[in-house]
Amino acid sequence: MGTPLGDFIRARRDSIQPESCGLPDRDRRRSPGLRRQDLAAQAGVSVEYLTRIEQGRDRNPSPAVVNALADALRLSPSERNHLRYLAKITGEGCSVHIRPVPPSRHVRPSVLRTLSLLEPGVAIVTNRLGDVLAHTSGYRSITEGTGLLDAARPNLNRYLFTDPRARTFFVDWDDVADEQAFDLWQAPSLENLEWLTAELTPVAGPDLTRRLRRHAVPRRGVLRLDHPEGHRLRLLRETFELPAEAQQLVVFLPADDRTAEAVDHLRRRSHGRLRSIS
Incomplete structure (x- = not known):
């Protein structure tokens, strides 16, 4: 099962053209965008670790890894903030049981x-x-x-x-x-x-x-x-x-x-x- 963090990283990776990162555009690509191994190399992490993050099997990447992924994905400031927020709620989500509740409607x-x-x-x-x-x-x-x-x-x-x-x-x-x-x-x-x-x-x-x-x-x-x-x-x-x-x-x-x-x-x-x- 994926996570919001993994979904976002995968969506951004799919939207990046390899040429924009100085990488050759390989023929017969199975999916659009940047290959997982290319992003892992740019971020300085292993392909296996990036796969675990994208698939939701690792929900607690360190701030250093999150920042490295933001750099490799060439995120804008607002996108970086969103990535950090998703990392935060993804980490919290693995340690608590979600009980759906409506929010308070009180206005001061x-x-x-x-x-x-x-x-x-x-x-x-x-x-x-x-x-x-x-x-x-x-x-x-x-x-x-x-x-x-x-x-x-x-x-x-x-x-x-x-x-x-x-x-x-x-x-x-x-x-x-x-x-x-x-x-x-x-x-x-x-x-x-x-x-x-x-x-x-x-x-x-x-x-x-x-x-x-x-x-x-x-x-x-x-x-x-x-x-x-x-x-x-x-x-x-x-x-x-x-x-x-x-x-x-x-x-x-x-x-x-x-x-x-x-x-x-x-x-x-x-x-x-x-x-x-x-």
């Missing part, structure tokens, strides 16, 4: 007061599993009619991967799906991640599982939305981490004047107040 009163100060702007409080825990009336106005907030306990991942309306609402659905799947690896705990994936994977299917295994670090550009009323919204996102609760405050800002006018129009049509979802 001071966070709710902060959110209220952003009214009538567009903002939400969410966690790494995609639960929408609280939102402003402005957020409700730009999502009204899309189904995103229809559930008693709305979850961005559940909506994104299971509601057909999401593929129309999110113009760049594939990019957003990559972002959300990647963020699941930053779940508050292994138990929380196991809880969501056990519940969501059977209904989300390969669109989710393929992205979870690929570990592609997303490029978070402008968020483009097609509102049911015919407005094309282009939004910038500013994310503020709430590390004590493993939550985030996300503020959405119009990226252009046309979006600002559309958001203002939608707000006037949908009057409401800050909502916390318990």
Whole structure:
């Protein structure tokens, strides 16, 4: 059985062209990318040891080995951070029994007061599993009619991967799906991640599982939305981490004047107040 760490290393190895490492491109390769023996040589480890890591039979590589693999794979800073994080949770996972549990949905009163100060702007409080825990009336106005907030306990991942309306609402659905799947690896705990994936994977299917295994670090550009009323919204996102609760405050800002006018129009049509979802 593989591990997140092994999946990531294998995916990155498969994406590297041998020529970029100064290696000849051999004919009749069984798989794309860099051979296991080539990566092992570049990282200064044995092929047998690299095989054990990729296959999940060694879950505790040293920091020196992790750094050597990061160098050999030519990872970007964000990819290096992800590799170290996967090494950490993979090591923890071998010593504990995973008991799927949902994460806490409590939002601190001071966070709710902060959110209220952003009214009538567009903002939400969410966690790494995609639960929408609280939102402003402005957020409700730009999502009204899309189904995103229809559930008693709305979850961005559940909506994104299971509601057909999401593929129309999110113009760049594939990019957003990559972002959300990647963020699941930053779940508050292994138990929380196991809880969501056990519940969501059977209904989300390969669109989710393929992205979870690929570990592609997303490029978070402008968020483009097609509102049911015919407005094309282009939004910038500013994310503020709430590390004590493993939550985030996300503020959405119009990226252009046309979006600002559309958001203002939608707000006037949908009057409401800050909502916390318990």
